[in-house]
Amino acid sequence: MSSLEIKNLHVTIGEKEIVKGLSLQISSGEVHAIMGPNGTGKSTLAMVIAGHPDYVVTSGDVLLDGKSVLAMEADERARSGLFLAFQYPSEIPGVSIANFMRAAVQARMAEGEELDATSYYKRLYAKMDMLKIDRKFTARSVNEGFSGGEKKRCEILQMAMLEPKFALMDETDSGLDIDALRIVAEGVNALRGPGLGVLLITHYQRLLNYIIPDFVHVMYAGRIVKSGDKSLALELEAKGYDWVKKEFALANP
Amino acid sequence: MKSAPDTDTLSDREIEEANAANPVAGIDQTRGDFKYEMSYEFDAGTGLNEKTVDYISGVKKEASWIRDFRHNALKIFRSKPMPTHWATKDLENINFDKIRYYLSQGQKPKRTWDEVPDDIKHTFERLGIPEQERKYLAGVEAQFDSEAAYSNIKDVVSKQGVIFANSTEALREHPEIFRKFFGKVIPTGDNKFSALNSAVFSGGSFIYVPKGVKVAQPLQAYFRINAENFGQFERTLIIADEGAEVVYMEGCTAPKFSTSTLHSAVVELVALKGAKIQYITVQNWANNVFNLVTKRGVAHEEAEIKWIDCNIGSRLTMKYPGVVLKGRKSRGEVISIALANDGQHQDTGAKMIHAADETTSNIVAKSISVGQGRSTYRGQVHIPKHLKGCKNNTECDALLINTNSRTDTYPAITVRGDRNYVQHEASVSKVNEEMIFYMQQRGLTEGQAMSLAVNGFINDLARQFPMEYSVELKRLIDLEMEGSVG
């Protein structure tokens, strides 16, 4: 049983403060959704937990199983069990998916331990089949020339291969048509279980029809302003974000 | 040095007056095809030697250091070969012995409209400047041949401590300000034509903007060549002190002559810490003019220099505005539009010399070649070692209108170290035939459609010009595109 704890987190990029005192706790087996209008700091939250060097934590902490990850490099955090499914995954020309995943799996093994190629490919192909990704994709460069849906499926494929403790999914539904969305959601649902905690970041309620969250949080102006169960998402859908903004303005005159 | 006034800005009325004093707006370019007789009181004759230099210096009653500067420049000019190992051989058609290097209407720039000679007033009339604007024209540093015909806007800006004078006056009356930077951004020996200018310069604008002063309205100068075989060698130096801001606009038109004329200017800009200088040019010399100009600025810490350069006229233009990014976080930009029609070669571009960390430069160049016109982009981007966080982005797009139109691109990029980022992209294309057909189907002639397409091609750059210039630009392009099709 693992926990991911975000404690009163403040984050700046450049001179500007984006996240302004956000706290949240996620345990294994839980799916949390963070919803909120654009520009409210949702993606910043995902990037800063993953350790992007452009984002600076000015105060607060992020703890994985009680241990702060803030001093760790991005790769160390990843090996500790954090996974970020990017909103805009990078295109990596010349690096095939097979080589890339192999390097990532190998990086999680002990020094001197060799990867068993046969079982690696067997596992890779199984996950690809599950996500309806053509096996030929293994030879293609990572994300290069992929459609929006292919990129997102490739993110889920990596998540499936790397078996993180916590997955941060940043706008995974953006740019997907309904069929692609269903495939991605099925993939995530297949990975759901007692060993995985998920933080879904989304602007729209749509994704939550497919991946049913245990908790829903509303983020606005750099912090969580409302929390509830999945019914909160439906309420947001019905009332829109203006309702949240008004409440926030009243509470913070 | 004059001290800055209490307020940085001018009154609304002053701004209105200054804005109205734009000599370029309203000029009917189709009526530039004339020559007006002038009586040249001071004329250095044709050809260039030590005596010409002494004559110019004598007429201007210059200090001995300037005379020495000119003589030294003449030596350098003679010692330098024509740069035809990289530039066009057309340069060899310049006959330096047949050029008049100096002539002047009189010694003192005219200050009021009444003092402006009638024949010059007449020339303005021919240029189509509306009656009601003429009284404001006294506020413009307009250069009729070598000397400024009149200047008055300086009275307005001098209230802010701004010095706005011609080169002779500035070097005589404010050497403590201008000598320090004169010939330092562009050394005499930078190239053959900067040396020529240094030997025989006259006219041009020297501007000093004191610390923190933001000049609200663009300062303007308006140059013409109006004598056969007469070279014009104006010299401009603009210094923006710390935190100062100034926009300078330079527009040219010229009567058409049968034999070659030469225009060879030097423009130096100095933007001290946090200062901003924007220098806007619309060049529309007659098609027999060699326009060989050296323009460069030095940007100190967090300063910004932006060249907006549009070349439509001349037989051959060679001009590569540059910025030396000397101070940390300084920025340099060149926006360039060139249009080359039959018999024209626009050889233009940009230079960005990075000399400090976190400096940024941006070059956007668009050219249009019509008929047998030739446009050339030549660029230099240099990032030496041990710098970090420097960025350059260069985009060059060329549009070819006719089957025999020509374009060239010759960038040179040097980058050292792994902490900088440089990107250059260039493309060549023709006007989309479907687009032309679409417009024709809506009733436009092919020529009109072509004009619209060309204006669309440069639209994003033209928008960066002040309104009156971009209107002018559009009209010039319409004129140039006439007869390019069919």
Add this chain to the structure above:
Amino acid sequence: MSAPSPLSVLSHSPIGSFAPDVFASHLASVGVAPAWWLERKRAAYEKFAALPLPKRTDESWRFSNILGLTLDRFALAAPAKPSLAPFPVPHAASLTFVNNRAIEGGQKHGWMELPAGVVITTIGEALAKFPDLLRSHFMAQPQKLGSGKFAALHTAFLHDGAFIYVPRGVEVPAPIVITHIAAGPGAAVFPHTLVIAEENSKVSVVDTFASADATPQFACGANDLYASHGAQITYIGAQAWSRETMSFQFNSTVVRRDARVQSLNLHLGGRQARHESLSQLQAPGAFSEMLALTVADQTQEFDQRTLQIHQAANTKSDLLYKNALRDQAKTIFSGLIIVDPDAQKTDAYQSNRNLMLSEEAEANSLPGLEIQANDVRCTHGATSSRIDPEQEFYLQSRGIRKEMADELLTFGFFEEVLNRLASDELHASLRTMIQTQFTKGPRV
């Protein structure tokens, strides 16, 4: 107005070690040869001796280390017999030259039977058997990229080389491998490979260049590729001279109607290495794909000059030159696309990508265009940058350590070029060569 920097004074002799008496002794060693051949060599020597060394102000030598160009202290290489490792790719035939001489008497030996009519032999033998072909194709194209002097030196002192002829409609099923070796201190070698592919034929040639030892050597080589109507040539040049070697290599490619030439030049060795590549697209449908990969480290200088000339309508060229720079290495890419006035519907592309891997490396790019036809698609691009930090972060976010991420991205940078090769075997062998240089190469 712009002006180049002032002249630097040169102290090197314009002929250096290649004095008239050296030429005379070389001619004497040539043996029986047609008169026209000897005459051509004499004329070339005169041209070489008369032309000055490149100057700072020569545009075609801009950014080059002119002072490093010396012809001193070299000697015509004497016969030698070093031990050699074979090129690890299944091949149809091979020819090996050590110090300008074919070993094993010029015998070819292949892993498979050659189709009838295919000729793979030495220039010496071709002079006797195919003089007309040699006469019309050997160094027959203009020198437009600045090295007229050194190309003349090549013709004057060339002792032997490879001659490949593929008749009409014939496909050679596997690559032909040519190896040029320089052995011994000061050895001057003049490698040559001539490929003539007749109508609708298909051939793939691998030209490799290596030193038997780490001494300073001089290489002045050329390769002429001629693709007749509908022919397809794949040419790989793998340059791995010693790190003390000064190297010149001149390529000329002629592409006729509907023919297609793909060339990939890999640059690894040499102290100062200049490569000039000229593609002439002479008839509609011609396509030239020009690829290069350079791994530059220590104080190596790689100077690459290219010219894509579109002489006919509906022709295509696609150039991708990638340089990875470490330590104090320096690269120059100077490319020009010329579209002649009648070459409408030209499709030309030129791209130079420099991966900066150290603080002191220097990359120079001069991507040029001269376009005289309006209905064309011509673009070029040049970038110089370090590894993309966003890509690096993406890899790190998957748990891959930074060093590993950078290595993957660097190889990804090379793969983009290698992926253009149709042959997996060639792809793999070139990748191995790069990896060896990159991961085990000496570092300063």
